Amino acid sequence: MSKTIFLAGATGAIGQILSRLLIARGWTVYGSTRSESKTNQLSKMGVKPVVVDVYDAELLKEILADIQPDVVIHQLTDLPYALEESKMTEALVSNARLRTVGTGNLVAAAENAGCKRIIAQSISFIYDEGASPHSESDPLLPLTHPVYGETVEGVLNLERQVVESKTEGIVLRYGLLYGPGTGFDAPIAPGSVHVEAAAKAAELAVTGGSTGIYNVAENDGSVSTDKAQKDFAWDADWRENGKI
Incomplete structure (x- = not known):
């Protein structure tokens, strides 16, 4: 029985x-990178390297048709390390484009390849004001928001494309990431999540849960993760070494 995954963003903090x-x-695991120089890193990880840009829709479609993965996991972002403030204005624009156009290309390629499930990274820290903890059905910030309006539009595009795809589509709304590779050693805001627990949620979602959206964040009262705990048996305190 085939057990093959195409992981877009394999060299990222979560992807590794x-x-x-x-x-x-x-x-x-077939892992994508835009850079030929990162193929050795992927090989050392035990990942089969694939050099492709998610914006190259035709090449992406050809590659996935050849691999025929059971599952496609979208862990791509276009954000600066440690969310460097001087780069964030430009990054919010490019990241929104990635969520819209890049996700569309991945979904189309996955559908064409006969993929059974798509899992995609989203965010849980753009809920609108209201009673907390926020559940997955609560409204997000308005599209007219002066800072995050474009981000919200990108998130909504990503989530719609994944959930409405011809495959089983699962969206993981991550809290703000901290831990190795993120630039943050501790939570930087309510609703954060450790990068190892975030990765564990994606692993569990490969075979658990069903089409829909799941909050993946720490239980600090800002967002509810009851759905992920129930469907995936996910635990925000999970760490690779078994300790918090």
Whole structure:
């Protein structure tokens, strides 16, 4: 029986941890990178490297048709390390484009390849004002928001494309990431999530849960993660070494 995953964003903070978890469970992982220089890093991780830009829709479609993955996981972002403030205005624009156009290309390629499930990274820290903890059905900030309006539009585009795809589509709304590779050693705001626990949620979502949206954040009263706990048995305190 085939157990193949295409992981877009395999060299990222989540992607590196997730690759280890998936390989340990017996999955063959194909990991994408835009840079030929990162193929050795992927190979050393036990990942089969694939050099492709998510904006190259035709090449992406050809590659996935050849691999025929059971699952496609979208962990791509276009944000500066440690969310460097001087770069964030430009990054919010490029990241919104990635969520819209890049996600569309991934979904189309996955559908064409006969993929069974798509799992995509979203965010849980753009809920609108209101009673907390916020559940997945609560409204997000308005599209007219002066800072995050474009981000909200990108998130809504990503989530719609994934959930409405011809495959089983799962969206993981991550809290603000902290931990190795993120630039933050501790939570920087309510609703954060450790990068290892975030990766674990994606691993669990490969075989658990069903089409829909899941909050993935720490239980600090800002967002509810009851759905992920129930459907995935996900635990925000999970760490690779078994300690918090």
